[in-house]
Amino acid sequence: MTTRSAAPPAQTGQSGPWPGKILVVDDDPAEVRVLSHLLSAQGYRVRIASNGAHGLTAAQLAPPDLVLLDVAMPDLSGYEVCRQLKADARTQSVPVIFLSARDATEDKVQAFEV
Numbered sequence: 001m002t003t004r005s006a007a008p009p010a011q012t013g014q015s016g017p018w019p020g021k022i023l024v025v026d027d028d029p030a031e032v033r034v035l036s037h038l039l040s041a042q043g044y045r046v047r048i049a050s051n052g053a054h055g056l057t058a059a060q061l062a063p064p065d066l067v068l069l070d071v072a073m074p075d076l077s078g079y080e081v082c083r084q085l086k087a088d089a090r091t092q093s094v095p096v097i098f099l100s101a102r103d104a105t106e107d108k109v110q111a112f113e114v
Protein backbone atom coordinates (compact mmCIF):
# COMPACT_ATOMS: atom_id res chain seq x y z
CA MET A 1 0.00 0.00 0.00
CA THR A 2 1.48 3.38 -1.01
CA THR A 3 0.61 6.39 1.09
CA ARG A 4 1.20 10.09 1.07
CA SER A 5 1.59 11.24 4.63
CA ALA A 6 0.85 14.52 6.30
CA ALA A 7 1.47 15.72 9.81
CA PRO A 8 -1.62 15.95 11.98
CA PRO A 9 -3.08 19.44 12.11
CA ALA A 10 -2.30 21.50 15.18
CA GLN A 11 -4.98 21.19 17.79
CA THR A 12 -5.49 24.69 19.15
CA GLY A 13 -7.83 25.54 21.96
CA GLN A 14 -8.25 21.91 22.97
CA SER A 15 -6.93 20.19 26.04
CA GLY A 16 -4.86 17.07 25.62
CA PRO A 17 -2.73 15.82 22.75
CA TRP A 18 -3.83 14.56 19.36
CA PRO A 19 -5.85 12.02 18.66
CA GLY A 20 -8.62 13.53 16.70
CA LYS A 21 -11.32 12.64 14.20
CA ILE A 22 -10.34 10.54 11.19
CA LEU A 23 -12.58 9.83 8.20
CA VAL A 24 -11.73 6.58 6.39
CA VAL A 25 -13.08 6.47 2.82
CA ASP A 26 -12.62 3.05 1.27
CA ASP A 27 -14.84 0.57 -0.57
CA ASP A 28 -12.94 -2.48 0.72
CA PRO A 29 -14.59 -3.72 3.96
CA ALA A 30 -11.47 -5.61 5.04
CA GLU A 31 -9.29 -2.49 4.71
CA VAL A 32 -11.87 -0.42 6.57
CA ARG A 33 -12.07 -2.98 9.37
CA VAL A 34 -8.29 -3.09 9.85
CA LEU A 35 -7.83 0.69 9.72
CA SER A 36 -10.79 1.34 12.00
CA HIS A 37 -9.58 -1.18 14.56
CA LEU A 38 -5.99 0.09 14.59
CA LEU A 39 -6.95 3.76 14.79
CA SER A 40 -9.69 3.27 17.38
CA ALA A 41 -7.26 1.32 19.56
CA GLN A 42 -5.01 4.40 19.53
CA GLY A 43 -7.85 6.64 20.69
CA TYR A 44 -8.83 8.19 17.36
CA ARG A 45 -12.49 8.81 16.65
CA VAL A 46 -13.06 7.02 13.36
CA ARG A 47 -15.88 7.56 10.88
CA ILE A 48 -16.28 5.39 7.81
CA ALA A 49 -17.57 6.07 4.31
CA SER A 50 -17.86 3.18 1.88
CA ASN A 51 -17.52 5.24 -1.30
CA GLY A 52 -16.41 8.62 -2.57
CA ALA A 53 -19.83 10.27 -2.59
CA HIS A 54 -20.51 9.25 1.01
CA GLY A 55 -17.03 10.43 1.97
CA LEU A 56 -17.64 13.88 0.48
CA THR A 57 -20.95 14.21 2.28
CA ALA A 58 -19.51 13.04 5.61
CA ALA A 59 -16.56 15.42 5.37
CA GLN A 60 -18.72 18.39 4.42
CA LEU A 61 -21.28 17.78 7.19
CA ALA A 62 -18.67 17.36 9.94
CA PRO A 63 -15.12 18.09 8.75
CA PRO A 64 -12.63 15.59 10.20
CA ASP A 65 -9.08 16.31 11.31
CA LEU A 66 -7.73 13.89 8.70
CA VAL A 67 -9.04 11.88 5.73
CA LEU A 68 -7.63 8.47 4.77
CA LEU A 69 -8.74 8.10 1.18
CA ASP A 70 -8.63 5.07 -1.12
CA VAL A 71 -7.53 5.99 -4.64
CA ALA A 72 -9.51 3.35 -6.53
CA MET A 73 -13.24 3.41 -5.81
CA PRO A 74 -16.12 2.61 -8.16
CA ASP A 75 -18.13 5.85 -8.04
CA LEU A 76 -15.59 8.65 -7.62
CA SER A 77 -11.85 8.10 -7.60
CA GLY A 78 -9.94 9.20 -4.54
CA TYR A 79 -8.30 11.86 -6.70
CA GLU A 80 -11.69 13.36 -7.60
CA VAL A 81 -12.86 13.21 -3.99
CA CYS A 82 -9.70 15.05 -2.95
CA ARG A 83 -10.18 17.70 -5.66
CA GLN A 84 -13.70 18.36 -4.41
CA LEU A 85 -12.59 18.45 -0.75
CA LYS A 86 -9.87 20.99 -1.59
CA ALA A 87 -12.33 23.11 -3.61
CA ASP A 88 -14.76 23.38 -0.67
CA ALA A 89 -14.05 26.05 1.95
CA ARG A 90 -15.34 23.72 4.69
CA THR A 91 -12.81 21.00 3.92
CA GLN A 92 -9.94 22.61 2.01
CA SER A 93 -7.60 22.64 5.02
CA VAL A 94 -8.23 19.00 6.00
CA PRO A 95 -5.13 16.87 5.31
CA VAL A 96 -5.62 13.85 3.04
CA ILE A 97 -3.57 10.66 2.98
CA PHE A 98 -4.09 8.51 -0.10
CA LEU A 99 -4.26 4.73 0.30
CA SER A 100 -3.35 2.65 -2.71
CA ALA A 101 -1.86 -0.63 -3.81
CA ARG A 102 -0.80 1.13 -7.02
CA ASP A 103 2.92 1.55 -7.39
CA ALA A 104 3.24 3.31 -10.75
CA THR A 105 5.09 6.61 -10.83
CA GLU A 106 2.16 8.24 -12.65
CA ASP A 107 -0.17 7.41 -9.75
CA LYS A 108 2.20 8.97 -7.23
CA VAL A 109 2.59 12.10 -9.35
CA GLN A 110 -1.17 12.43 -9.72
CA ALA A 111 -1.62 12.16 -5.94
CA PHE A 112 0.74 15.10 -5.38
CA GLU A 113 -0.96 17.18 -8.08
CA VAL A 114 -4.36 17.06 -6.38
